[in-house]
Amino acid sequence: MITGDEPVSSENDILGRRSIACQWAAAIGQTTAPNGLVFAVTGPWGSGKTSMLNMMEEELTAKEIKVLKFNPWLFSGTDQLVNFFFGEMASQLEYGNPKQKKIAGSLKKYGALFSPIKVVPIIGTALGAAAETAAAAGKFMEESQIRGVQEQKNALADALRDLGQPMIIILDDLDRLTGQEIRDVLRMVRLTGAFPNLVYILSFDRQRVELALNEDGLPGRAYLEKIVQVMFNVPNIAPIELHAILFAELDQVIQDVQYSRFSTDVWPDVFIEIIAPLLSTVRDVRRYVGPLRTVLSILDDRIELVDVLALEAVRTFLPDAFSLLSSAAPGLTTPTYGSHDDPKYTEQVRAFVDSDEQNQGILRAICTRLFPASKLRLGINESYGTESAATWLRERRVAHSDVLSFYLQMSMPSGMRSAVAAELLFAHIEDEDFLSQALSDLEPSQVESIVAALESHQEEFSGVDPTAAIVVLLNQLPRLRRQARSFFDIGPDLVVSRVVYRLLLPTGGPDQVLALVRSILPRVHQYSSKLILLKLVGHEENAGHKLVEEAEWRSLEEEIREEVRSSAATDLAHEWDLLRLMWWAGANDDPRIWIIPETFLDEPEFASRLLTTSVSQARRQTMGSRAVDISDRIAWGILKEVVGGEENIRRCRNAAVTAMGDETSLIQLVDKYLEGWRPKEF
Secondary structure, eight states: OOOOOOOOOGGGOTTOOHHHHHHHHHHHHTOOOTTOEEEEEEOOTTSSHHHHHHHHHHHHHHTTOOEEEEOGGGOOSHHHHHHHHHHHHHHHHTTSOHHHHHHHHHHHHHHHTTTTOSEETTTTEESSSSOSSHHHHHHHHHHHHHTOHHHHHHHHHHHHHTTOSOEEEEEOOGGGSOHHHHHHHHHHHHHHTTSTTEEEEEEEOHHHHHHHHOBTTBOHHHHHHHHOSEEEEOOOOOHHHHHHHHHHHHHHHHHHHTOOOOOTTTHHHHIIIIIGGGOOSHHHHHHHHTTHHHHHHHHTTOSOHHHHHHHHHHHHHOHHHHTTHHHHHHHHHSOOOTTOOOHHHHHHHHHHHTTOGGGHHHHHHHHHHHOGGGTGGGTOOOOOOHHHHHHHHHTTOTTSHHHHHHHHHSSOOHHHHHHHHHHHHHHTTTOHHHHHHHHHTSOHHHHHHHHHHHGGGGGGOTTSOOHHHHHHHHHHGGGSOOSOOSTTOOOHHHHHHHHHHHHHGGGOSHHHHHHHHHHHGGGOSOHHHHHHHHHHHSOOTTTOOOOSOHHHHHHHHHHHHHHHHTSOHHHHTTOTTHHHHHHHHTOSSSSOSOOOOHHHHTOHHHHHHHHHTTEEEEEEEOTTOOOEEEEEEEOHHHHHHHHTSHHHHHHHHHHHHHHHOSOSHHHHHHHHHHTTOOOOOO
């Protein structure tokens, strides 16, 4: 549960201030005040003044000293202040002993004399303007003549003197009133402060009250010192004590929400440079920790805790700077590449740091500790590229744009969702059943993005058996869409290839890789996917990474080629990249030693798949235009080579019509090529 900013009593005294409060209470309780006395408990907002008053009240009450409380926030104007004060004090005394009841009566009568007026003649200071109406003034004069202000004052003084011990009146939070209200309350204290045995304890931030009392060239401090005889200053809390309170409350919150993502290496610098300078009181700690439980529950262990704690400190104490995080995000998170940096990113970072001149050091630390990409833009000669960004995403640091977006919006962007899913996959990287089921339950587009995010875990691939992951990833390829989706789309086969290659790298030498590949190939369902693996480990120019010896690779390739050539058309008809596979199966010699048997071309499913996999998309964009023209193209030359000429293409086309009809766009495109049409060069 969120804890409020409530003052404490003795039983909750985590700062050990009870002994000080008791000494202050003892000094007040032993006071002889024949002409009244005014004490004050002073300290900045949040320093614990009200808590000290609570503990002082406990001590005074234990010694059977009457303590009354007056809340000046409740009066609505100067004209009500005095009357309301006396009425409130009287009501708190009405159920006391006979002496206290007598005082209550005197207070009511004395206060009633001031109810219709706004001028207090006793102290010669106006609490407001003149009387509102002549009738009010007339009533005042009439009451004054009958009873007399001085007569009632004497009666109240006698009743208080007869009490035999001080009666304490506490006025808290004067510093939260307006300037005029502060002046009115202190004038009222001065008005009533000369009564015997009447002791005030005021509570306020001295700087704030002195500023409110500055008027007409008179210093507020001198005026305050004339009213208040004794001032007690709330002790400053030692940083080590404040930090202990903070850590205890943070531990409780983190334990409650079961947040475990915590970098011990990053925490010390972030705490010392960012969080600690923003905390000076227990109230600051409560304001800071209060929302954390809800924030961490929403984030659900998906962002590095140290980053969250730092940004929550900025949100709580530097709200103007926090509001700039969204606009500064590109400059804070975009990887840097030496001198080739966009000036607008530097402007964004500078605007963020300069948004709070008093706390520039803290905001600069936010940049250097949480957003390393911004260092170069702050004049620090350090660059961070895409590899660093992949690490930030894996570690869920807000240095990555997707992670920062998740924190700011509390809604997970697609890149972040993929990273979370990839983290779950990596946790089960050796469990083939789990990986297969998890990916099969997703849409193909989701699978591709999650596999791409899995690459960010490459530093952790060593020490795991990659067999299950490679088998599952290669078997997912038939599900993934083949057509390109943008100019920069690298395609699902390349996405899978990159991850498979990084899984293979830690395996060892050529012999170990060869053994692993031989164990994987029989478990891969399609030859098109097996071909991906063969190319990765082989020596093909611009494709292979030479992870096995060339002779072994060529021998392995020939084994798979023979398997393809020996397969039935119905088995090959389901290959996701059939044309490429057929070309590869006979491309090791020139002229080709193997051409697809003509009987294959008469199989409708095989023919349909072959033609379908021969189509790709060409994208053209005219200079000066944002429009992109997308059109289908057939790899006509390769198709002719694979089937043995255009007549066999026609034969293949006729078989495909049986499966899909002659009205499809594919058949119509094939017919255009057969009639001699060819697209313009790109």
